Amino acid sequence: MIFSFPLCGFQLTFSPEGIHAVYALLSVFAWSLSLSFTPRYLLHHSHRGRYYFFTLLTFAATVGVFLSRDLLTTFIFFEIMSFSSFPWVAQEESASALKAARSYLAVAVFGGMSTLMGLFWLNHLAGTLDFEGLQAYAESIPNRSVLYIPSFFAFLGFAAKAGVFPLHFWLPEAHPVAPAPASALLSGLLTKTGVFGMIVLSVRFFYGDFVWGNALLLLAGVTMLLGAVRAVFSTDLKQTLAFSTMSQIGFILTGLAFTVLSGRENALASNGTLLHMINHTLLKLDLFLCAGAVYMNAHTLNLTELRGFGRKKPLLHICFALGYLGLIGLPLFNGYLSKSLLHEAIVEYAELVPAGRPVYRLYEMLFLFSGGLTAAYMTKLYLCLFWFRNRSADIQKKWDGMKSYLTPVSAAALLLSAIVLPLLGLFPDLFARSLTEAGIPFLRGEPLSSSFRWFSSDNLLGAAISLTVGAFCCWLIHRFLVPKGEYLNLWPDRLNLADRFYRPLVKQWLPKALFFCTDKADTAVDSLLAVIRRFLQRRKKLNSPRRE
Numbered sequence: 001m002i003f004s005f006p007l008c009g010f011q012l013t014f015s016p017e018g019i020h021a022v023y024a025l026l027s028v029f030a031w032s033l034s035l036s037f038t039p040r041y042l043l044h045h046s047h048r049g050r051y052y053f054f055t056l057l058t059f060a061a062t063v064g065v066f067l068s069r070d071l072l073t074t075f076i077f078f079e080i081m082s083f084s085s086f087p088w089v090a091q092e093e094s095a096s097a098l099k100a101a102r103s104y105l106a107v108a109v110f111g112g113m114s115t116l117m118g119l120f121w122l123n124h125l126a127g128t129l130d131f132e133g134l135q136a137y138a139e140s141i142p143n144r145s146v147l148y149i150p151s152f153f154a155f156l157g158f159a160a161k162a163g164v165f166p167l168h169f170w171l172p173e174a175h176p177v178a179p180a181p182a183s184a185l186l187s188g189l190l191t192k193t194g195v196f197g198m199i200v201l202s203v204r205f206f207y208g209d210f211v212w213g214n215a216l217l218l219l220a221g222v223t224m225l226l227g228a229v230r231a232v233f234s235t236d237l238k239q240t241l242a243f244s245t246m247s248q249i250g251f252i253l254t255g256l257a258f259t260v261l262s263g264r265e266n267a268l269a270s271n272g273t274l275l276h277m278i279n280h281t282l283l284k285l286d287l288f289l290c291a292g293a294v295y296m297n298a299h300t301l302n303l304t305e306l307r308g309f310g311r312k313k314p315l316l317h318i319c320f321a322l323g324y325l326g327l328i329g330l331p332l333f334n335g336y337l338s339k340s341l342l343h344e345a346i347v348e349y350a351e352l353v354p355a356g357r358p359v360y361r362l363y364e365m366l367f368l369f370s371g372g373l374t375a376a377y378m379t380k381l382y383l384c385l386f387w388f389r390n391r392s393a394d395i396q397k398k399w400d401g402m403k404s405y406l407t408p409v410s411a412a413a414l415l416l417s418a419i420v421l422p423l424l425g426l427f428p429d430l431f432a433r434s435l436t437e438a439g440i441p442f443l444r445g446e447p448l449s450s451s452f453r454w455f456s457s458d459n460l461l462g463a464a465i466s467l468t469v470g471a472f473c474c475w476l477i478h479r480f481l482v483p484k485g486e487y488l489n490l491w492p493d494r495l496n497l498a499d500r501f502y503r504p505l506v507k508q509w510l511p512k513a514l515f516f517c518t519d520k521a522d523t524a525v526d527s528l529l530a531v532i533r534r535f536l537q538r539r540k541k542l543n544s545p546r547r548e
Contacts, residue, residue: 012073013068013130018439022439026189027062030281034184034185040407051179058084061078061084062077074196081193089174092177092179096173115197118154118156144209155201158195158196162191164253165223165226172243176242180293185285188280188282192280199256208261208262233491240380248276258345258346259445264446266345270444275341282424286323286421298399302487318418327374331463332426337424339462340459340463343367371466371470374470376476
């Protein structure tokens, strides 16, 4: 079923089926819970009307992206969404919020310009931006390498919104300053609009393409590992969850890479990609709402100051624990299902490509190690909030005495965001398989075999390896990064891409380069004009009549 609407001579097309319907419904669910949680969170904040207006506008634009059936429609709603969500980041109007908002806006502008240029180019080549038309064009040409450069430009804008390295720098800046209900949507759904665009470009153009698939895999590996490492070092609750989002996007991109590489043998990879997208949306909705419950009562995000906050708060403890256990991939929880599919996809492809088997086996180790780091940084948060005591007995007494830290409506929203997580993990064939079967045609994927065993010995072994690595890394964290109960961030400032590269690039290097180029151009023009003047003067003398 396709709906089409004319706009300025173009046709905007939408489809309410398959993955389009799945993510439209997820958007409705997430926005409903976020808005239910918001009144208590923004009780003492200003500009509440502005926040609600742009939240509803962002909702409409996000649903427009997920329902779109051609890249023009995707791009229009993608850009509306990017600009309407900008006020979320700037909501507090503090110096840090405005700095993060400028970064977010810069990524939206430059990413949008890059994507638009790529779409113009692709439309010139294919004569259409319809998903099916693009696929038909790619299959009709003998050499798909002509699509690499325009697809790269289109890919950049989507990758930036998803938080893929090296365009991830806005994530850890935006999440700590944005209201937690907005962070839940930024992390859970707005990043998935970027993934949506990357899926379209990858599977419509480069299905089975070795070069594109391995380029995706390289980006996925760096994003997955770097996000996890940064989360381990972070000492800010929401910033840790933001880096976690970056890392989990790397996991999703891993699945997309193997979906491309495996071609028609991509059942495990495609199902794992889609299921991890859905799982991450639900997990981060729960975890960021939990972080919101912490911040609106403690008024700090620093882990040292938050130690012991969740003790004697059973509702918050249960909701956070369900998100924590799901994200680390513990068996019987939803994250275990998608990570098992992705792990099996890596192993399967390594067996199919004997020549590259050592490389893909190495990537398998990276995948399991990154999963272990996920367990480590999430355990760090869990122990900090719910098991350790605050260094100050007075502050711990204050935390323990908080009984009415949530209104009934915000408590219901938090509980509902958490209760769906174990249902997906406990009944995989009833829920997880149904969701992937609905959305898998969008990834040009094959249905998951009915004989697939979710809790096979291989899958359980993979989970056990990651959790063992996580336990060891967690011990190292508390041995070296939490001396005497104080959480230390030892990540070197010189490795901050935003401050060391992107801001100097925009504020110093590009203006200097532009000035240099314009100065040289002015000098060249002046020299050329001087030559022309001398030539004209000489010609005038030669043509003037001589006196007798």
